Amino acid sequence: MTSGDLKAELDRYLAEHPETRFMEPLITDMNGILRGKRVGVEELGKAFKNGVNMCAATTILDTLGNTFENVPYGLNDGDPDAKAFAVPGSLAPVPWATLPTAQVLLELVELDGSPNENDPRNVLRRAMQPLYDLGLRPVLALELEFYLVEYDGQHFQPRCPRIPGSDLPQPGMQYEVMEDLYEVDDFLMDLNAICKIQNIPVGAALSEFSPGQFEVNLHHVDDPVLACDHAMLLKRAVKAAARKHDLAATFMAKPFADTAGSGMHVHVSLLDEDGNNVFAGESTDGDFSDTLRHAIGGLGEAMPESVALFAPNANSYRRHAPGNFVPAAPEWGPNHRGVALRLPLAGPGNKRFEHRVAGADANPYFVVSAILAGIHHGISNRIEPRPMTPERAKLNYRVEIPIRWPQALDAFDNGEILPRYLGSDYHGLYSDCRREEEANYNAEIPAKDFEWFMRAV
Incomplete structure (x- = not known):
């Protein structure tokens, strides 16, 4: 799916749910824990168009959320960012949220556009x-x-x-x-x-x-x-x-x-x-x-x-x-x-x-x-x-x-x-x-x- 298709998916969702105030972008780490944050809906368009900057270590944290020593994407190499893009078809309401909120899955991409090898979704694709x-x-x-x-x-x-x-x-x-x-x-x-x-x-x-x-x-x-x-x-x-x-x-x-x-x-x-x-x-x-x-x-x-x-x-x-x-x-x-x-x-x-x-x-x-x-x-x-x-x-x-x-x-x-x-x-x-x-x-x-x-x- 192209970035234009992703943006069209977001536009369709917001047309159907114009009351949406917040978005919760989510990504799975190596422990099988969904990690993410809550942002204003106006900020999430990037994830559907050009990608958002996200700490590349997010997918390789320990169970408590700490970074590891002596592995890439940690404190020893500057804790760099990668790009995160929305997963097509994963945008959905969060019915338990107090204010109208949506969620979307993300996947990591390197800055050069190649798949991030540490994202569990990409590990599975290789396998x-x-x-x-x-x-x-x-x-x-x-x-x-x-x-x-x-x-x-x-x-x-x-x-x-x-x-x-x-x-x-x-x-x-x-x-x-x-x-x-x-x-x-x-x-x-x-x-x-x-x-x-x-x-x-x-x-x-x-x-x-x-x-x-x-x-x-x-x-x-x-x-x-x-x-x-x-x-x-x-x-x-x-x-x-x-x-x-x-x-x-x-x-x-x-x-x-x-x-x-x-x-x-x-x-x-x-x-x-x-x-x-x-x-x-x-x-x-x-x-x-x-x-x-x-x-x-x-x-x-x-x-x-x-x-x-x-x-x-x-x-x-x-x-x-x-x-x-x-x-x-x-x-x-x-x-x-x-x-x-x-x-x-x-x-x-x-x-x-x-x-x-x-x-x-x-x-x-x-x-x-x-x-x-x-x-x-x-x-x-x-x-x-x-x-x-x-x-x-x-x-x-x-x-x-x-x-x-x-x-x-x-x-x-x-x-x-x-x-x-x-x-x-x-x-x-x-x-x-x-x-x-x-x-x-x-x-x-x-x-x-x-x-x-x-x-x-």
Whole structure:
């Protein structure tokens, strides 16, 4: 889309929403956090025409918003600006704002007009291009789990459903219980309204495996970057709807020790240039093609080095434990939620796999980058997967991928697959940033150290 087309999009929006007072330009950083600012509507025309100056380090901040040492675009090289342009089609109202406000996604461009290599959207574009070069088009849908959280004056706790006739919390897990949805019906209705206004294609909402935990599914689209845009905007919408009802929403991978973690599941199919699903067909393992088998093989080989993207922070690894439906081995099979790569029940036109490893806290652009890299690696090298896990098979919890942060970063550094898809420069940058954050996190003395050791030792 040209700058003239972008400007026309802004003009159309303001003609339809002349009351708009403010704009919130947003960009995703490496942590999967939307960062931005609020500006007067008259200032945003630049983002739709010539681009606006934006600190290039915005996409490579740590979780707390600090710059990293010894990486580009930080204090050591003058913290330079890049240009930010509006993402076509992302301009939408912000219905929860006090005054009429709009939001728009941005992407970074270097001053010479080339793509900024550190923008997560551009990282994904690099990773998915090899599949497009083969004439293959990924179709994706993401599922996100989260908790609604309330504060009791001392602790954060899941917003549990109440026992009828009282304000007492209902104990225990009630998976897919409609009463739990009715308990938060106002929240869900507001979320649905926000998503409709902002063109976020949501599908089913359900109560998950723990009190206060929910899942929202997005509809599939044939543009991986757009699918991840939808996931980022959905997270923002969930948090906004929760605030309206004096709740917080968290996508932490493991916010509570005694309840289930929250995941990001990705459904993927692959179409050829004629729109045919190349995963459909017959093979020695079942009613799916050898192309799917080879994709599974590649995903299995890439999985150990991809964990650092699927589990990007310290809390991510608390989710990895037996009994949590969080696989720790690259197993695969039909209709089995215990495996990492599940083949859901589906007809030929909808033949797909579900990737079940990433946490809800992960950056969706990086999760999808790793998945598409694994698919291409497997297809182009005709990699055979391990033996398939039969339907309803009993699985013993086995650890074959890193489930601790330092080990995941070691596997990432030593990997030979992802650098070819993420770009070797960004691969190294990501590792440097994550290792610095891991060191900073572990430099803090947590309260648990005092509880366990102060008197005992």
